[in-house]
Amino acid sequence: xxxxxxxxxxxxxxxxxxxxxxxxxxxxxxxxxxxxxxxxxxxxxxxxxxxxxxxxxxxxxxxxxxxxxxxxxxxxxxxxxxxxxxxxxxxxxxxxxxxxxxxxxxxxxxxxxxxxxxxxxxxxxxxxxxxxxxxxxxxxxxxxxxxxxxxxxxxxxxxxxxxxxxxxxxxxxxxxxxxxxxxxxxxxxxxxxxxxxxxxxxxxxxxxxxxxxxxxxxxxxxxxxxxxxxxxxxxxxxxxxxxxxxxxxxxxxxxxxxxxxxxxxxxxxxxxxxxxxxxxxxxxxxxxxxxxxxxxxxxxxxxxxxxxxxxxxxxxxxxxxxxxxxxxxxxxxxxxxxxxxxxxxxxxxxxxxxxxxxxxxxxxxxxxxxxxxxxxxxxxxxxxxxxxxxxxxxxxxxxxxxxxx
Numbered sequence: 001x002x003x004x005x006x007x008x009x010x011x012x013x014x015x016x017x018x019x020x021x022x023x024x025x026x027x028x029x030x031x032x033x034x035x036x037x038x039x040x041x042x043x044x045x046x047x048x049x050x051x052x053x054x055x056x057x058x059x060x061x062x063x064x065x066x067x068x069x070x071x072x073x074x075x076x077x078x079x080x081x082x083x084x085x086x087x088x089x090x091x092x093x094x095x096x097x098x099x100x101x102x103x104x105x106x107x108x109x110x111x112x113x114x115x116x117x118x119x120x121x122x123x124x125x126x127x128x129x130x131x132x133x134x135x136x137x138x139x140x141x142x143x144x145x146x147x148x149x150x151x152x153x154x155x156x157x158x159x160x161x162x163x164x165x166x167x168x169x170x171x172x173x174x175x176x177x178x179x180x181x182x183x184x185x186x187x188x189x190x191x192x193x194x195x196x197x198x199x200x201x202x203x204x205x206x207x208x209x210x211x212x213x214x215x216x217x218x219x220x221x222x223x224x225x226x227x228x229x230x231x232x233x234x235x236x237x238x239x240x241x242x243x244x245x246x247x248x249x250x251x252x253x254x255x256x257x258x259x260x261x262x263x264x265x266x267x268x269x270x271x272x273x274x275x276x277x278x279x280x281x282x283x284x285x286x287x288x289x290x291x292x293x294x295x296x297x298x299x300x301x302x303x304x305x306x307x308x309x310x311x312x313x314x315x316x317x318x319x320x321x322x323x324x325x326x327x328x329x330x331x332x333x334x335x336x337x338x339x340x341x342x343x344x345x346x347x348x349x350x351x352x353x354x355x356x357x358x359x360x361x362x363x364x365x366x367x368x369x370x371x372x373x374x375x376x377x378x379x380x381x382x383x384x385x386x387x388x389x390x391x392x393x394x395x396x397x398x399x400x401x402x403x404x405x
Contacts, residue, residue, distance in 0.1 A: 013056055182347055
């Protein structure tokens with residue numbers, strides 16, 4: 001196969017090969033482990049290596065057609081840049097990574113319709129020109145369709161829209177996990193933040209390059225190569241870090257922010273709607289506007305008894321839904337009960353019990369032979385960093401200050 005090796009084509013070729021390796025590694029892991037996020041990231045990397053092909057192969061001599069006319073025709077007829085597919089893939093990668101229970105449904109296919117239509121049109125053009133007309137007809141043979149202004153503009157709009165959707169989803173996720181999970185620190189996924197930053201760098205660099213062209217700046221072919229090198233560095237970073245942060249979720253939880261529809265049980269009376277339950281809370285607040293009186297006292301007692309008597313806080317993967325099922329109530333309302341009655345979110349509420357458990361054991365001389373972390377793990381913490389952070393937050397001190405010497 002014809003390929004003119006030089007430092008520009010060769011450097012991009014290195015990123016191409018490495019990106020392809022990571023794409024297959026993630027594909028293999030996604031299939032074997034059934035981790036949907038790995039499959040989405042694999043698709044993203046595959047489209048990324050295609051994206052740098054025009055400049056990698058262009059500098060390898062494929063566009064000029066002097067040594068290889070088949071190479072030139074391949075570049076014109078083969079769609080290599082797919083921003084209309086890449087944009088929704090970014091969104092679904094984040095969605096599947098943050099929500100282990102996410103299922104791709106038929107309605108989700110509509111997000112990929114524009115990208116599929118573009119590929120379909122390219123197939124029609126290639127078949128018409130090469131099999132029927134046997135010459136340039138639907139495609140002029142002078143300009144690569146991947147770089148038409150309308151296609152670039154559509155790709156930028158699509159990328160911006162899905163990046164904003166992804167950012168919104170990530171913010172909702174960060175707000176949600178502290179209300180739902182007692183192990184929120186372990187699933188913060190700061191990697192997603194870095195992934196989004198890398199994608200926004202890609203978006204703004206693409207926007208800047210095209211705005212310069214629109215306003216008449218003469219961006220030479222050699223200058224544009226540096227843009228593709230930047231993109232190659234970005235997706236190489238995403239490949240390495242994405243593979244490193246690919247984990248198997250042991251605890252499955254649903255990230256449906258509006259999923260709580262179970263009836264609330266208050267004493268022996270079933271309250272079938274969330275609005276009816278709020279009426280009770282509102283009436284209590286009118287009678288006594290203090291925060292502690294906003295929730296009926298019996299509910300505060302029920303919550304405390306479930307946590308203390310059964311020591312549910314010792315479960316390192318305890319969720320709000322677990323506690324709601326134990327109480328036979330609605331998880332959404334239980335979250336509001338904890339927030340209003342105890343003045344903290346579910347994550348802090350459970351960690352407070354864990355901290356108090358560690359403190360009491362540290363004060364017991366019978367536990368002097370045990371390490372602080374062994375007590376922390378027994379109390380339900382699942383990492384040293386989370387324990388130290390929670391202990392400092394709730395006590396303002398270090399655990400060693402409570403330890404009997």
